[in-house]
Amino acid sequence: MSQRYWEDVREGEALPGFALELTMTRMVQQVSGTQDFYPVHHDRDFACSGGHPDIFVNTAFTRAALCRLLTDWAGPAGFVKRLGFQMRRYHLLGDTMLVQGKVVKKYRQDGAGAVDLEIWAENAREGIATPGTATVHLPFRPA
Amino acid sequence: MGFDIARVKAEWEGFQTPVAQGRYPVEFDPIRRHCHMVDDTNPLFLEQGICPPVMVDYFASRGAWPPGEADILGIVRKIPTPGDRLINMNHEFEWMRYVRVGERLAVSHKVVSVDLKPIKLDPLAIWIKTESRIADERGEVVALRRNQILVHRTPEQVKAGWIRPEAAA
Numbered sequence: 001m002s003q004r005y006w007e008d009v010r011e012g013e014a015l016p017g018f019a020l021e022l023t024m025t026r027m028v029q030q031v032s033g034t035q036d037f038y039p040v041h042h043d044r045d046f047a048c049s050g051g052h053p054d055i056f057v058n059t060a061f062t063r064a065a066l067c068r069l070l071t072d073w074a075g076p077a078g079f080v081k082r083l084g085f086q087m088r089r090y091h092l093l094g095d096t097m098l099v100q101g102k103v104v105k106k107y108r109q110d111g112a113g114a115v116d117l118e119i120w121a122e123n124a125r126e127g128i129a130t131p132g133t134a135t136v137h138l139p140f141r142p143a
Numbered sequence: 144m145g146f147d148i149a150r151v152k153a154e155w156e157g158f159q160t161p162v163a164q165g166r167y168p169v170e171f172d173p174i175r176r177h178c179h180m181v182d183d184t185n186p187l188f189l190e191q192g193i194c195p196p197v198m199v200d201y202f203a204s205r206g207a208w209p210p211g212e213a214d215i216l217g218i219v220r221k222i223p224t225p226g227d228r229l230i231n232m233n234h235e236f237e238w239m240r241y242v243r244v245g246e247r248l249a250v251s252h253k254v255v256s257v258d259l260k261p262i263k264l265d266p267l268a269i270w271i272k273t274e275s276r277i278a279d280e281r282g283e284v285v286a287l288r289r290n291q292i293l294v295h296r297t298p299e300q301v302k303a304g305w306i307r308p309e310a311a312a
Contacts, residue, residue: 060197
């Protein structure tokens with residue numbers, strides 16, 4: 001895992017994203033990994049009775065994916081300072097969730113090299129279903 | 144049968160739970176399950192004992208199942224809303240430091256606001272904002288979390304004019 005340094009970051013730079021196929025097995029992993037047993041995330045009949053088109057991934061799964069995007073990019077000495085997002089549309093069973101981001105701004109903050117990012121999760125049905133923002137602190141390149 | 148949002152706001156806005164200790168310390172096994180669900184192979188988490196930052200509330204709580212007093216959804220369910228279906232709409236974290244395997248965390252929650260804002264699905268949809276403070280064994284805050292939760296009725300409940308009995312004015 002390589003280290004990213006603040007000096008090397010460019011505003012507008014895209015983060016290497018990744019895709020997660022939301023198979024039924026992945027939905028089961030979601031319940032195991034988050035211990036969120038609210039049936040709207042694993043019981044198709046329950047979800048549909050509530051007006052939802054199908055079961056959909058929960059907040060903890062979504063934030064795990066967005067956080068992975070940031071920690072993969074920042075490297076071992078990076079620090080995720082802030083992460084926020086909106087669950088605007090569904091990521092449903094059968095969708096492929098694409099997790100992506102880009103650098104918006106870099107600046108110095110409290111002695112740290114700060115980077116503001118736009119991050120999001122999208123799928124083919126909805127486009128960007130989960131927009132978000134984050135701030136990551138990166139180390140300075142050793143002199 | 145009606146619903147009195149002013150009464151609910153007066154009763155619940157500002158409500159704060161006492162600090163509750165997490166049921167278990169920060170542990171490797173839940174971290175690994177968390178990572179594997181999103182194909183995260185980061186050795187910081189899988190091997191070196193750093194807790195993924197978004198898991199601090201997991202370890203500060205009593206777990207999502209069975210629902211406990213320390214869980215935010217358990218508190219939200221006690222607020223007398225017309226509906227009983229919950230969706231987490233907005234979620235924000237700020238971290239002061241990362242925590243490690245073996246640490247013990249605690250949390251207190253606050254209900255910041257309760258508002259009636261109709262949605263297409265339900266004219267009596269309720270939006271609840273909460274704040275959670277997650278602290279370490281010394282009481283120092285390691286993370287702040289803010290949530291906005293939507294509580295609504297099912298289409299059948301809306302059609303029937305159903306309201307939770309505890310919410311009926």
